[in-house]
Amino acid sequence: RKGIVVITGASSGLGLATAKALAETGKWHVIMGCRDFLKAERAAKAAGIAKENYTVMHLDLASLDSVRQFVDNFKRSGSPLDVLVCNAAVYLPTAKEPTFTAEGFELSVGTNHLGHFLLARLMLDELKQSDFPSKRLIIVGSITGNTNTLAGNVPPKANLGDLRGLAGGLNGLNSSAMIDGGEFDGAKAYKDSKVCNMLTMQEFHRRYHEETGITFASLYPGCIATTGLFREHIPLFRLLFPPFQKYITKGYVSEEEAGSRLAQVVSEPSLTKSGVYWSWNKNSASFENQLSQEASDEAKARKIWELSEKLVGLA
Numbered sequence: 429r430k431g432i433v434v435i436t437g438a439s440s441g442l443g444l445a446t447a448k449a450l451a452e453t454g455k456w457h458v459i460m461g462c463r464d465f466l467k468a469e470r471a472a473k474a475a476g477i478a479k480e481n482y483t484v485m486h487l488d489l490a491s492l493d494s495v496r497q498f499v500d501n502f503k504r505s506g507s508p509l510d511v512l513v514c515n516a517a518v519y520l521p522t523a524k525e526p527t528f529t530a531e532g533f534e535l536s537v538g539t540n541h542l543g544h545f546l547l548a549r550l551m552l553d554e555l556k557q558s559d560f561p562s563k564r565l566i567i568v569g570s571i572t573g574n575t576n577t578l579a580g581n582v583p584p585k586a587n588l589g590d591l592r593g594l595a596g597g598l599n600g601l602n603s604s605a606m607i608d609g610g611e612f613d614g615a616k617a618y619k620d621s622k623v624c625n626m627l628t629m630q631e632f633h634r635r636y637h638e639e640t641g642i643t644f645a646s647l648y649p650g651c652i653a654t655t656g657l658f659r660e661h662i663p664l665f666r667l668l669f670p671p672f673q674k675y676i677t678k679g680y681v682s683e684e685e686a687g688s689r690l691a692q693v694v695s696e697p698s699l700t701k702s703g704v705y706w707s708w709n710k711n712s713a714s715f716e717n718q719l720s721q722e723a724s725d726e727a728k729a730r731k732i733w734e735l736s737e738k739l740v741g742l743a
C-alpha cells in the first residue's frame with residue numbers, strides 16, 4: 429500500500445512543495461491539514477498534484493478544539509497514519525501587540541508549538557498502530573532558533589528564560605504573552621516557538637523512541653526566502669530578502685529544493701535515525717546538525733513538555 433502522511437500547513441510554501449514531491453513518487457497519499465479548505469484545494473490543483481494522491485482535511489492549529497476535531501475525523505476515516513509532519517507556522521515580525529489563539533495563547537507559540545504539541549500527542553497512538561516499515565514524526569525547526577549560528581544571532585534572539593510566561597498561560601493578562609515573561613516581540617515569539625519545536629522533538633525521542641520504534645526528527649530545510657512566511661513583513665524587506673539570501677548569505681533554497689529535503693526526511697530509508705536535527709550542506713547532502721545549548725537543554729525540554737501538557741488539557 430501507499431504510505432499515508434499528514435502534513436500541516438500544506439496549502440503553501442514548504443508544506444505544499446513537500447506534498448507535491450511525495451505525491452509525485454506515486455508511493456504516498458498526502459493528507460493536507462489546512463485551515464483554509466478552498467485555498468488548499470486550489471494550491472494542490474495549481475501545483476499539479478493528482479487527485480488520487482491527496483486529501484484536504486480541515487485543521488486550525490490556533491484552536492485546540494479544531495485540533496481535537498481533526499484527530500477525531502482522522503480516526504473515523506479508518507486510515508492508518510505512517511508519518512506526521514508538523515510544518516505549519518505563523519511569523520508576525522511587525523506586530524506591535526500580541527494576538528491570541530482561540531484559547532487565549534499568544535498566536536505564534538500557540539499555533540507553532542502548542543497546537544502541534546496537542547496534535548502530535550493525540551496522533552501518537554495512530555503512528556504506533558501503523559504497520560509501515562518506518563514510522564516517523566517530524567517537526568520542522570529553524571536555524572533562527574539556534575543561537576549557535578550566525579542567523580540565530582540576529583536580534584531579537586530566541587530565549588525561553590525560566591519559562592515563567594508559559595507557566596502563566598501566555599495570555600497577556602495575568603502573565604506575559606512571551607515564554608520568558610518579557611515584553612511582546614513578534615519576531616522573538618516565532619524564534620522561541622521554533623526552539624520549543626526542536627525541544628519537543630527531542631523529548632518525544634527520549635520518551636517514546638525505544639518503546640515505539642518511531643523515528644522523531646527535526647530539520648532546517650534552508651532559507652526559503654520566497655514563502656508566505658514573510659507575508660507580514662514590510663514590503664522593502666520582502667523585496668530585498670530573497671536576493672540577500674541568494675547572493676550574500678548564500679543560504680537561499682527554492683521551495684522545490686526545500687520540499688525535496690523535507691520529503692527525504694519523510695521517506696528516505698537512510699534517514700531513520702531518531703532524535704536528529706537534519707541540515708543540508710552546499711552540495712545539498714544531508715547531515716546531522718548540532719543544536720544550540722538552549723535548543724538541546726534536556727531539563728528545559730522536560731519542563732516545556734509538562735507545562736504544555738497542562739495548557740492543552742492533557743494533564
Ligand code: NDP
Nearest residue numbers: 437439440441442488489490515516517651652655656657
Ligand atoms: P508559509 O507561510 O508559506 O506556510 C505556512 C503554512 O502554515 C501555510 O500553509 C499556512 O496556512 C499554515 N498555517 C498558518 N497558521 C495555521 C493554523 N492556525 N492552522 C493551520 N495551518 C496554519 O511558510 P513556510 O512554508 O516558509 O513555513 C513552513 C515551515 O517552514 C514553518 O514551520 C517554518 O517555521 C519553517 N521554516 C521556514 C523557513 C523559511 O525560510 N521560509 C526557514 C526555516 C524553517 P495558510 O495557507 O492558510 O496561510
